[in-house]
Amino acid sequence: MKLLSLYTLFIPLVALLAVLSAAPLSAQSASHSLTREQAVASLTAQLVDHFNLEGELQLELLRPWTDPAPAAAPISLAISEYPARLSSSILLRARIESAGASLGEVTLLLRAQLIRDAWVARQPANRGDLLDPSSMEIRRVDVLRERDVLPATSLNGNLSFARSISAGRIVTWRDVTRRTLVRKGDIIEVAATDGPLSVTMKALAMQNGAAGDIVTVRNLESKKDISAQVVAEKRVQVRF
Secondary structure, eight states, X not given: OHHHHHHHHHHHHHHHHHHHHHHHHHHHXXXXXXXXXXXXXXXXXXXXXXXXXXXXXXXXXXXXXXXXXXXXXXXXXXXXXXXXXOOSEEEEXXXXXXXXXXXXXXXXXXXXEEXXXXXXXXXXXXXXXXXXXXXXXEEEEETTTSXXXXXXXXXXXXXXXXXXXXXXXXXXXXXXXXXXXXOTTOEEEEXXXXXXXXXXXXXXXXXXXXXXOEEEEEETXXXXXXXXXXXXXXXXXXEO
């Protein structure tokens, strides 16, 4: 009788243990979801890659987000329709997917900021002055709202002010111009290169030019005009 009693107790216990051990496995099989924070992070990465953005992109979902039902495989969010350009307000269509299968589509409304370092004049600048790092300070700005702002990475020594600006002003592309390295009427140096052979000579600049511009120069001896590329202050280059 004792053996029979133990047996009758043992069978339900085994069944109970089987149920308890199976429950976590079932929960684990559908443990993947997609939170609001994960969705925003995914959208941010995709937009940065698509538009090849520089700076810090900050997104905010303007509509309530409902986490999709848990799935056995990781859930992803793929943008299906990109806007023509990035702006402060973005409307996106995106697919929710898991293991290659679609879980549906969503329309997302977002507020966007693209934060970059921009130049601010520490002191007044006059037209024709070079952009000098010592006269500038850096400020973080949203370039989606301040679209003409000159990024702090743009100070390369080939820009000068196109107009006077006051201290404390954020520098914009309208405030600057490429610095003129060759001026019409200047006697300049021409480097003529043909393979390993290089010859220099003097010429008369027939027009103004900034770095990279193609300008016309006149050979002082032959009086012939040739086209050359501006490479430095009063210096151009010709390749044959």
